Amino acid sequence: MNEHDLFRENADLLRAFEERPLSGGTKVPERVLFELEEARQKAVQSRKRPEQGSFIRRYSGPLRLAAMLVLLAAAAWLLLPANSPVARVVITSPGDVISDTRPRIAWTSKDKPGQKYDVWILPAEGDHLTAPALFVAKSVTSPVRFEQLQPGLGLDTSLQSGVDYRVLVCLADAGRTAGVPVPFTVK
Amino acid sequence: MSMQIFTLREGDSLAWISAYPMLWEAGMMIARLRLAGDRFEQDREDIVSTGIQQLIRGLVEQKNDSFNQITSWDDCVRMLRHIVRQRTKDFLRSRERSREDAVEELPEMPQDFNAGYRFRLDELLPEVDRLQPDPPVPQVFRDRFIGGWSTDEIATRRGINRNTLLTYFAKGLRTLRERLACLEGGAS
Numbered sequence: 001m002n003e004h005d006l007f008r009e010n011a012d013l014l015r016a017f018e019e020r021p022l023s024g025g026t027k028v029p030e031r032v033l034f035e036l037e038e039a040r041q042k043a044v045q046s047r048k049r050p051e052q053g054s055f056i057r058r059y060s061g062p063l064r065l066a067a068m069l070v071l072l073a074a075a076a077w078l079l080l081p082a083n084s085p086v087a088r089v090v091i092t093s094p095g096d097v098i099s100d101t102r103p104r105i106a107w108t109s110k111d112k113p114g115q116k117y118d119v120w121i122l123p124a125e126g127d128h129l130t131a132p133a134l135f136v137a138k139s140v141t142s143p144v145r146f147e148q149l150q151p152g153l154g155l156d157t158s159l160q161s162g163v164d165y166r167v168l169v170c171l172a173d174a175g176r177t178a179g180v181p182v183p184f185t186v187k
Numbered sequence: 188m189s190m191q192i193f194t195l196r197e198g199d200s201l202a203w204i205s206a207y208p209m210l211w212e213a214g215m216m217i218a219r220l221r222l223a224g225d226r227f228e229q230d231r232e233d234i235v236s237t238g239i240q241q242l243i244r245g246l247v248e249q250k251n252d253s254f255n256q257i258t259s260w261d262d263c264v265r266m267l268r269h270i271v272r273q274r275t276k277d278f279l280r281s282r283e284r285s286r287e288d289a290v291e292e293l294p295e296m297p298q299d300f301n302a303g304y305r306f307r308l309d310e311l312l313p314e315v316d317r318l319q320p321d322p323p324v325p326q327v328f329r330d331r332f333i334g335g336w337s338t339d340e341i342a343t344r345r346g347i348n349r350n351t352l353l354t355y356f357a358k359g360l361r362t363l364r365e366r367l368a369c370l371e372g373g374a375s
Contacts, residue, residue, distance in 0.1 A: 006360070017332040018217050020216060020308040025208070026208050026209075027208070028207050028211045032211070037203075039239075040243050043248050
């Protein structure tokens, strides 16, 4: 008779002997108690100890995410077309040299129809961000008649012959940083 | 008696001191049946001790998904029993014993074992004691399946031929199964 097969056939019965109710009255040998307590203390210390490992291992998740964002940003910078302010607004009037002292200001752009712009006529010299405006028109659309421009510092009502100027057209309320001034001369 | 699982997870000293005897008892029940005989006493203790240590590490360190799924004391005991079964099997393999030679341990559960039904010891033991008219049968059953004696040890200590013992076990187990099946049928 094969004991192995006998027990295999009756494994479900014999499992009842293996898993009988616990009394809690069994004495644990001293040496085993010592081993168990040692294991418990080590486990507690292991859990409390901060995770060991290199900086890269500890922060591998955030580093991986940051690297992916950098790659995406680089790809976007390389693939997407440059969107410079010069390309958005192209001033068509006045030209480089004009004779009219009260010129019409006109431009074209790829902005949505009805987009409002601010227009400045500035001196030829100085930073266009801080230079005093000679004439200003706010929230207008192309073309702008000279009469629509408000005088700036001076009391002039027209441009002066033989003087160089710059015209600057930017999106309304975006400030002067959103455009590039274009020089012109009144002969 | 049941334990608060969160105090065990916290590594609370008192909670574990209370748990050790019950875990030890549960582990030794498995080890005694699967690794029967006096000559394995030290091995059984080592297996159960390392099994409980594994359970402690798993519960307290909380780094292992299997242990993190434990939510009750019963789960704890179940996990320990599983660990001890596996460690006993590994022990026998390490001694290069074939399955045929390793007859002293209980084999794996058969494939068609229905985990939903489990014979209960409180209905099993009275039936063991009723295994008459052969007078030694209840006692050899208790020796083998509760006392942790090996078949060879029982044969030697009680002066019974080994094959006779195996016949007792075969007949007794068949009788137990029939009686328990009748009980189940009568209860349903």
